[in-house]
Amino acid sequence: MKRIGILLGALAVSITATSAFAIDIDSRYQPYQPTTGVSGSLKSIGSDTLNNLMTLWSEDYRAKYPTVKIEVEGKGSSTAPPALIAGTSQMGPMSRPMKAAEIDSFEQKYGYKPTAVRVAVDTLAIFVHKDNPLTCLSLTQLDGIFSKSRLSGSPEIATWGQLGLTGEWAGKPISLFGRNSASGTYGYFKEVAMVNGDYKDTVKEQPGSSAVVQGVAADKFAMGYSGIGYKTADVKAIQVSGRDGQCQEANQKNAYTGAYPITRFLYIYVNKNPSSPLDPLRGEFFRYVLSLDGQRDTSKDGYFPMPYVFAQQELGKLGLK
Known part of the structure; x- marks a missing residue:
């Protein structure tokens, strides 16, 4: 497994945090701007590590879109791939990358690989x-x-x-x-x-x-x-x-x-067809998570924000830039 430090060190990330209680958020992050046409229901099945944070993100996202419904279930990362493959969830939080066999099972059904989105540092x-x-x-x-x-x-x-x-x-x-x-x-x-x-x-x-x-x-x-x-x-x-x-x-x-x-990224996996844009419900959820508001939630829950450069990479991966 590729170590997070190798990735972050290569970008010469610089922060001023000096203790476990000082969490900085890059000043380039911008507040989330709600849009129109966002409605529907989402189910999240996966990581217990991310359970509280997924709940916090979901509550604050729903505050901006009151008609949206989000259900969060966190029993372990290994429950995310089967739920995504079966279509019983639209988001699969994981505290580890998917294993090759899990990716292969997904690809066998859909013809393309699941999309891994890095959302926090732990x-x-x-x-x-x-x-x-x-x-x-x-x-x-x-x-x-x-x-x-x-x-x-x-x-x-x-x-x-x-x-x-x-x-x-x-x-x-x-x-x-x-x-x-x-x-x-x-x-x-x-x-x-x-x-x-x-x-x-x-x-x-x-x-x-x-x-x-x-x-x-x-x-x-x-x-x-x-x-x-x-x-x-x-x-x-x-x-x-x-x-x-x-x-x-x-x-x-x-x-x-x-x-x-013992440092790692935390992920949310999604089923995104490479030839199609992400639907507004999930797309705006990720815009929220990787905004100033979402990363404040990350810090509030005790995890560390995504380095801004990486957050932009993840939005680009989803076609949201």
């Missing part, structure tokens, strides 16, 4: 309880914590003492929370942190990101992972170091440069 956060003194973990350590395969060469890590914590923490086992296999987050973490190894049997798989965060918040000795947008005051996102050994915060600057090693 740092996949490693959460611990707010009272946990741990500050940083490496990808290799995460492999030793979550994977029984440990393909990175890490020794098995089962207690907080093995991570350098002392006192009451030293002998306590690490209680692990993660996503289930329907989740794109499950697959992305498996690829980047675990070198595609297998999860330990002790990982408590959750149906949604909020359940992961709630589990960590309720257990002083827990650790889990989810998109940064699900962070609450009861947990903290620790720094993560990549292969260079440098600890990095899960903030906007480190996401854009790729310094934070």
Whole structure:
């Protein structure tokens, strides 16, 4: 999977964000301008990571077009391709790119590939309880914590003492929370942190990101992972170091440069015939998402805005420029 930092770094993206709480939106973004002739119903089926953001976008979009109806269902990225193929949804949010087999199945039915639209940037956060003194973990350590395969060469890590914590923490086992296999987050973490190894049997798989965060918040000795947008005051996102050994915060600057090693785009997939324009209902939805208003929603939900240059590329891909 191509790393986001390679793409963003190539454009020499420059921002002023210095902490996880400072989110900047490019000044070139313009407010969304409503138009006429927009009506109908949309169904969105897919990513749990994007569920709250899709709901927020949909509510604000409907405020501009009161006759529009949008239903959002977020049970995991793997539910998006079948729904798009079957025509039971018009939008397929995903926290990972579609797999080759999913694209092939879509193309077999429609004769063309689905269109992937990048809509936000996410740092996949490693959460611990707010009272946990741990500050940083490496990808290799995460492999030793979550994977029984440990393909990175890490020794098995089962207690907080093995991570350098002392006192009451030293002998306590690490209680692990993660996503289930329907989740794109499950697959992305498996690829980047675990070198595609297998999860330990002790990982408590959750149906949604909020359940992961709630589990960590309720257990002083827990650790889990989810998109940064699900962070609450009861947990903290620790720094993560990549292969260079440098600890990095899960903030906007480190996401854009790729310094934070578990960074990704978030997508909405659509069925767009290359020979036909996108219908106004979906077209204006994407115009809204990739406008100043839509990207403010993105920031409000705790994710990072699409770099403006990339947003323009996505609008061009949809024939909306």
